[in-house]
Amino acid sequence: MYKCGYFLALLLIVLGRPASGQFSITVTKTDLLIRFEKKSTNRSLVELAPYEDATNAVSAVPLVLHAERKKISIPRFDGERDRLYSGFVALQNGKPEGPMHYVEITHASPNISKYRDSYPRTRSKKGLQVQMIDDAIALGVKYAAFNFDMGAAVKIKPASNDLRWTTDAREFWFDRGYIENLDNRVKRMSGSGAVITLILLNYVHPTLASNKILQHPDYDSACPNHLSAFNTQTPEGLAWFKACVEFLADRYAAPGFPHGRIVNYIVGNEVNSHWYWANMGHASMEQFARDYERTVRICAQAVRKYSSCGRIFISLEHHWNIRYAGADATQGFAGRPFIDYFNRIAKESGNFDWNLAFHPYPEDLFNPRTWKDRTATFSNNTPRITFRNIEMLPRYFQQKELLCAGEPRHIILSEQGFHSTPTPEGEQLQAAAYCYAWRKIVNLNGIDAFILHRHVDNAGEGGLNLGLWRHAPGTTSEPAGRKPIYEVFRLADTPQWKKAFQFALPIIGIKSWKDLKAFE
Numbered sequence: 001m002y003k004c005g006y007f008l009a010l011l012l013i014v015l016g017r018p019a020s021g022q023f024s025i026t027v028t029k030t031d032l033l034i035r036f037e038k039k040s041t042n043r044s045l046v047e048l049a050p051y052e053d054a055t056n057a058v059s060a061v062p063l064v065l066h067a068e069r070k071k072i073s074i075p076r077f078d079g080e081r082d083r084l085y086s087g088f089v090a091l092q093n094g095k096p097e098g099p100m101h102y103v104e105i106t107h108a109s110p111n112i113s114k115y116r117d118s119y120p121r122t123r124s125k126k127g128l129q130v131q132m133i134d135d136a137i138a139l140g141v142k143y144a145a146f147n148f149d150m151g152a153a154v155k156i157k158p159a160s161n162d163l164r165w166t167t168d169a170r171e172f173w174f175d176r177g178y179i180e181n182l183d184n185r186v187k188r189m190s191g192s193g194a195v196i197t198l199i200l201l202n203y204v205h206p207t208l209a210s211n212k213i214l215q216h217p218d219y220d221s222a223c224p225n226h227l228s229a230f231n232t233q234t235p236e237g238l239a240w241f242k243a244c245v246e247f248l249a250d251r252y253a254a255p256g257f258p259h260g261r262i263v264n265y266i267v268g269n270e271v272n273s274h275w276y277w278a279n280m281g282h283a284s285m286e287q288f289a290r291d292y293e294r295t296v297r298i299c300a301q302a303v304r305k306y307s308s309c310g311r312i313f314i315s316l317e318h319h320w321n322i323r324y325a326g327a328d329a330t331q332g333f334a335g336r337p338f339i340d341y342f343n344r345i346a347k348e349s350g351n352f353d354w355n356l357a358f359h360p361y362p363e364d365l366f367n368p369r370t371w372k373d374r375t376a377t378f379s380n381n382t383p384r385i386t387f388r389n390i391e392m393l394p395r396y397f398q399q400k401e402l403l404c405a406g407e408p409r410h411i412i413l414s415e416q417g418f419h420s421t422p423t424p425e426g427e428q429l430q431a432a433a434y435c436y437a438w439r440k441i442v443n444l445n446g447i448d449a450f451i452l453h454r455h456v457d458n459a460g461e462g463g464l465n466l467g468l469w470r471h472a473p474g475t476t477s478e479p480a481g482r483k484p485i486y487e488v489f490r491l492a493d494t495p496q497w498k499k500a501f502q503f504a505l506p507i508i509g510i511k512s513w514k515d516l517k518a519f520e
Contacts, residue, residue: 030076034071045074051232080168113305120195122143127452130145132456133185149201156209162176196260213240216229218283219281227277229292230267249265265312266357311353318360321382321383343402359415362433366419419466431504432507
């Protein structure tokens, strides 16, 4: 167990603390290497759990009592427990010198992964949140996204044939039927050459034994979508989250990919509207960011432990300098200040390789004419980032402060779509919007993938019809006929794209696709 004592709430350590970078931690297969900025007398080092903070260090038993040298190393493993996930605090004369630090894990870090492989390459950015595997393969999808419901996957009370995972000398269990269903989808899509993205979600399941462990302690049942923030705030919540990500990373990176291959992991959904999609009750941006940063970091550590090329993404919707109008300050926040704050606290405690999964829906989800979005401007103060001004996103991430090991972080567009009214004109307009968005993205450096939402219209999306297919009357999402967007999607990355897209030019109001920049 972590060597820590009770929480000393009266200590306000953060006041007057020195700047970050006071020490750094790197990792090998057997050791943690700690480099201090300078030698110091009367310095000790304390190990804490990720859900603790520097104030806990004062009452903890030091892991290293005499840490005077600039460089020290400690064993990575305490028995079978991996210190990769631990936080560390330096004490000077018994008082914390700064914030808790973690192992720095970036794409430039020494390779500690169990499985070593290169990130897969594709010839296209064309992606889809896939419902029908055969159809997706026929469409030539090169980026496929699937949801992963953690509560449905874990088994607190396992059946005899459920799947076992061991970490830190403890057994964890996963529902065989749920996982093998995922295996089937992932293996078929990755086998077709598609890059697979898994969207990690924490749905609330009141009837399942896992719910009490996985649900965030501050979750408010008054939220509308029954999606909780991940619980890495309690010892049990942390243990199950860590085990779940390790299990997935190991299963979908194993040599030969017997269960298929996953390389992208998105942590939660649209967290800048956290009340609706990642609930931890009423919280300020700073409170939510600190909780989320811990969870994303743990996910990054768990994935890198097994996969040398896996990527971790945070999830934001299109509100950039404003928050969602339906949310108050404790329910949502603007994306841009959140990115800046998240980046700052991550670097302060030891940088790691997080990336961005963004959702540039039109400003009005029911109006696919995204080229007319008034709140998507080309100013740094733009209220929203939609396809109209999508260039602003990779441009923002070129800033030196946001680089990771000297390189820009990866950006994927992991969920966005265009509404169609149930008329020929409405469906034609939806198809034109996809043409516009595709031509904006196809040659834009800094955007790796454009993953469309949805495959089939869904009756549970508040009246939105975002699919390539219509859904059958009386069903939620049974396919009942292709819409015009289906064909432009199919041909978007083929030599036939120009002919297929020709109809969209007068709808958008341009004469040539070369006019897009002038049009803006």
